[in-house]
Amino acid sequence: MxxxxxxxxxxxxxxxAPVLEAKRLVKTFGRVVGLDGVSLQLYAGEVLAVIGDNxxxxxxxxxxLTGAYIPDEGKLFLDGQEVHFKRPQDARNAGxxxxxxxxxxxxxLDVASNLYLGRERRKSGILGSVFRALDTAGxxxxxxxxxxxxxxSTLQDVTVSVENLSGGQRQAVAxxxxxxFGSKVVVLDEPTAALGVRESNQVLELIENxxxxxxxxxxxxxxxxxxxxxxxxxxxxxxxxxxxxxTPQSHSMTDAVAIMTGAAQA
Amino acid sequence: xxxxxxxxxxxxxxEFLDRRTPxxxxxxxxxxxxxxxxxxxxxxxxxxxxxxxxRFFAAANLSLVLDQVSVxxxxxxxxxxxxxxxxxxxxxxxxxxxxxxVMAQTAANNxxxxxxxxxxxxxxxxxxxxxxxxxVTRVKLPPFIATLGTFNIFIALTLLYSGGQTVRKADMPELxxxxxxxxxxxxxxxxxxxxxxxxxxxxxAYILGRTAWGRHVYAVGDDEDAARLAGISTKKVLLSVYIxxxxxxxxxxxIQIGRSGAASPxxxxxxxxxxxxxxxxxxxxxxxxxxxxxxxxxxAIIVGVFRNGLFLAGVDGLYQTLAIGILVIVAVAxxxxxxxxxx
Numbered sequence: 109m110x111x112x113x114x115x116x117x118x119x120x121x122x123x124x125a126p127v128l129e130a131k132r133l134v135k136t137f138g139r140v141v142g143l144d145g146v147s148l149q150l151y152a153g154e155v156l157a158v159i160g161d162n163x164x165x166x167x168x169x170x171x172x173l174t175g176a177y178i179p180d181e182g183k184l185f186l187d188g189q190e191v192h193f194k195r196p197q198d199a200r201n202a203g204x205x206x207x208x209x210x211x212x213x214x215x216x217l218d219v220a221s222n223l224y225l226g227r228e229r230r231k232s233g234i235l236g237s238v239f240r241a242l243d244t245a246g247x248x249x250x251x252x253x254x255x256x257x258x259x260x261s262t263l264q265d266v267t268v269s270v271e272n273l274s275g276g277q278r279q280a281v282a283x284x285x286x287x288x289f290g291s292k293v294v295v296l297d298e299p300t301a302a303l304g305v306r307e308s309n310q311v312l313e314l315i316e317n318x319x320x321x322x323x324x325x326x327x328x329x330x331x332x333x334x335x336x337x338x339x340x341x342x343x344x345x346x347x348x349x350x351x352x353x354x355t356p357q358s359h360s361m362t363d364a365v366a367i368m369t370g371a372a373q374a
Numbered sequence: 375x376x377x378x379x380x381x382x383x384x385x386x387x388x389e390f391l392d393r394r395t396p397x398x399x400x401x402x403x404x405x406x407x408x409x410x411x412x413x414x415x416x417x418x419x420x421x422x423x424x425x426x427x428x429r430f431f432a433a434a435n436l437s438l439v440l441d442q443v444s445v446x447x448x449x450x451x452x453x454x455x456x457x458x459x460x461x462x463x464x465x466x467x468x469x470x471x472x473x474x475x476v477m478a479q480t481a482a483n484n485x486x487x488x489x490x491x492x493x494x495x496x497x498x499x500x501x502x503x504x505x506x507x508x509x510v511t512r513v514k515l516p517p518f519i520a521t522l523g524t525f526n527i528f529i530a531l532t533l534l535y536s537g538g539q540t541v542r543k544a545d546m547p548e549l550x551x552x553x554x555x556x557x558x559x560x561x562x563x564x565x566x567x568x569x570x571x572x573x574x575x576x577x578x579a580y581i582l583g584r585t586a587w588g589r590h591v592y593a594v595g596d597d598e599d600a601a602r603l604a605g606i607s608t609k610k611v612l613l614s615v616y617i618x619x620x621x622x623x624x625x626x627x628x629i630q631i632g633r634s635g636a637a638s639p640x641x642x643x644x645x646x647x648x649x650x651x652x653x654x655x656x657x658x659x660x661x662x663x664x665x666x667x668x669x670x671x672x673x674a675i676i677v678g679v680f681r682n683g684l685f686l687a688g689v690d691g692l693y694q695t696l697a698i699g700i701l702v703i704v705a706v707a708x709x710x711x712x713x714x715x716x717x
Contacts, residue, residue: 197605212603216596216663217589225593226605228586240585269406285604 122151122340125188127324128204128293133172133182142168143179144348150293155315155325157335160345161368166328167297169345173326174206174295175199186292203292207282207299215271219263220244220251222270223285254288255280259317262310276307283314287323294318295326300334312338332361344368404712408657408665411708412672415655415701419676423683430686433561437568439678443652444567445470445633447674448626449645450652451578452619454670457653458582459595459615460662461517465506466623467645468528471638473499474627475532478541478637481550488549496624502528503620507613525646532639540638546631553632567629572671574625579667591615596663651698652677655705659713676701 126149135143143165150156160166171177173184175193184191186202193199196206213222224247230236231243251266260280263273270278279299286294296315300308308331315338318325329335335342336356344351344367351367359367366372404410423430430436449466456463477495480486486494502524509520543551553567582588590611593601602608631637656673658665677698684694 196603200605208603212597212600214593214596214600214604214663216592221589222604225589225601228589230586239580240587242584242586242589244584 122154124152126150126185127152127187128173128326129185130169130173131183131185133169133179133184135168135172135177135179141348143172143182145182146345146348146350148173148343148350150324150326152324153319153322154340155319155327155338157327157329157339157342158345159329159332159335159342159364159368160351164345164368165348166345168348170206170295170297170326170328173199174204204295205286205289205291205293206295207279207286207297209297209301213270213278213281213285216269218269219255219266219273219281220248222281223247223251223254223266223288225285227289251284251288254284257321258284258287258314260284260310260314274307275303276310279303279307279311280314283311283318287318287321291323293326294323295328297328298330299327300329300331308334332364335364336361346370401712401714404708408659408712409669409672410657411705412656412669412676416672416676416679419679419683423679423687426683427686430683434563435682435686437563439675439682440568441565441633442682443674443678444565444571445626445630445642446645446648446652446677447671448571448574448629449623450649450656450670450674451574451667452622452626453649454653454656454658454665454667455578455582455591455615455619455622456517457595457650457658457660458591458662458665459612460598460660461510461595461612461615462650462660463506463517463521463616463619464646465502465521465525465528466619466649467642468525468532469499469502469620470623470626470630470645471642472502472528472532472535473624474631474637474641475536475541475639477550477627478546478631479536481547482541482545488547491547491550492624492628495627496621499620499624499627500617501620503617503623504613506619507616510616511609511612536639538639540636540640543635546637550628550637551632551635553629554635555632565632567632570625570629574622575667575671578622582667587611587614592663594662648677651702654709655701657705657709659709660706661713664713673705 128150130146130148132145132147133143134145146165146169148169158166158169168177172179175196175198178194184193186204191202193202214225217225229243229247231241235241236243248266255263255266262277263280270281273281283294283296283299299311303311312334315325315327327335327339339356342354342356342364344354344364346368354364354367363372449470452466453463473495476498477491480494481488481491506521506524509515509524510517553565553570555566556563557566557569582591590601590606593604593606594608594611598608630642634641652674653670654660654673655676656665656669656671658669680697680701681694684697
């Protein structure tokens with residue numbers, strides 16, 4: 109019933125081919141159907157929010173997109189090429205960066221080390237090739253540039269260790285890392301869940317800066333005001349299916365909640 | 375002017391928020407530079423013991439202190455690597471002694487050339503370290519339990535292999551006891567073993583501080599999940615740390631043979647705990663991810679200085695042990711306090 113009424117309420121589709129596209133993803137856990145044929149399109153330079161009640165399949169969908177789960181059925185396309193992710197690392201190598209809810213930053217390491225953690229750069233010449241010396245100065249300089257480019261004014265010193273930063277600053281470190289390596293897509297899982305009002309605003313600003321830098325963002329959030337503030341389009345997930353894709357212009361927050369809970373049908 | 379206004383307001387706000395007491399500042403500095411507290415302890419200890427008995431300052435005596443800590447100091451390098459990953463290794467002493475027996479027996483009883491005997495000892499130590507690493511990463515045992523098990527296994531294997539027999543210096547090729555050779559520089563008489571230990575510290579300091587692997591060791595100990603999500607193969611890092619520890623313990627075994635002028639299967643029983651003592655006094659956190667290798671060297675020297683200084687002051691040996699015990703507790707208490715830095 110619900111799926112047949114989707115089409116007329118689709119949000120205006122942006123021009124061009126999608127950067128990331130999922131076609132009819134299915135994922136089951138025993139007899140529990142997590143995803144029941146969900147499609148999703150993410151276009152260049154947009155913020156696509158994914159909302160849904162608990163158990164609607166938000167996390168399952170995101171995990172299928174980022175390689176944490178392997179979908180049972182359906183296809184995934186990145187820049188028009190079909191991709192198969194077996195591990196999160198595969199998705200990362202392909203250019204899909206995920207910022208997890210629990211952040212995944214190393215508290216004792218400094219900001220620059222965290223930005224480059226797992227992909228450290230070595231010095232050129234034999235110092236790097238034979239003696240494996242890290243290009244610490246170069247990485248710090250680039251980390252500073254990256255932080256400036258994203259307009260993160262709160263991270264002025266990239267040599268300070270992350271444990272001395274506030275929650276919003278840590279989030280900024282995680283986002284900066286996600287955006288740092290020529291990534292094609294950045295996925296943010298509940299980035300404002302643990303933050304206060306002022307810090308949330310900083311993160312929302314950061315999301316807008318990511319979009320300004322041409323990096324499309326998938327934003328998973330429970331927070332309707334935040335979603336309506338930054339999203340270009342909103343994918344509403346309900347009972348393992350896409351209930352609708354709406355925009356902040358076409359629908360109100362009340363409408364979105366109604367679609368989410370099944371009180372209205374897009 | 376108009377542009378400066380918000381900046382100065384921000385500065386004011388920052389100053390207003392930064393209402394830290396001097397105690398908090400000290401804590402912040404200790405937090406950032408974990409080797410400061412052991413350095414301060416060492417300086418005070420040296421001044422006090424030197425005042426009590428001026429003989430303490432004699433070059434020969436200071437060389438002796440270094441020589442006395444050369445084995446435990448080297449073992450403590452391996453222990454530091456493992457503790458940095460939030461692990462602990464109770465088998466280091468047994469592994470090292472077992473390795474020394476392999477080196478001595480293959481040379482003395484099987485008549486192999488000394489370099490080959492050392493090499494076989496190294497291979498045995500690498501294999502033993504890999505066993506610890508596999509138990510931690512593959513069987514997923516807590517490092518405490520894994521190494522408690524291998525501690526007993528290594529002791530038993532060592533006694534079975536050696537038949538409980540000590541290999542005397544006279545039966546060994548010279549190369550095996552070469553580490554005891556003194557290199558006189560004026561009145562200072564550093565042994566080859568001490569020089570090797572110091573070189574190993576420099577090497578490990580470089581690797582931990584300047585290479586990606588070193589950074590990954592810290593990251594794994596700091597927050598293993600975060601390290602994995604950042605794309606680090608945490609199991610590989612952990613396994614390599616235990617294997618590297620085996621290599622370092624093989625060097626310690628060579629120094630041990632030289633220092634004791636023999637290879638005895640019953641030596642080194644205290645080394646497990648003594649190495650942990652050195653690491654902890656050196657400011658490395660038992661919770662992982664925090665600490666400096668140079669701190670461990672200071673920690674090992676502090677233990678040596680306390681034993682030597684108290685001995686020269688005519689204090690009974692039991693009080694030396696008592697003093698070391700108090701030092702450990704104070705060091706860990708300071709670490710707990712430092713870690714409570716404001717979030």
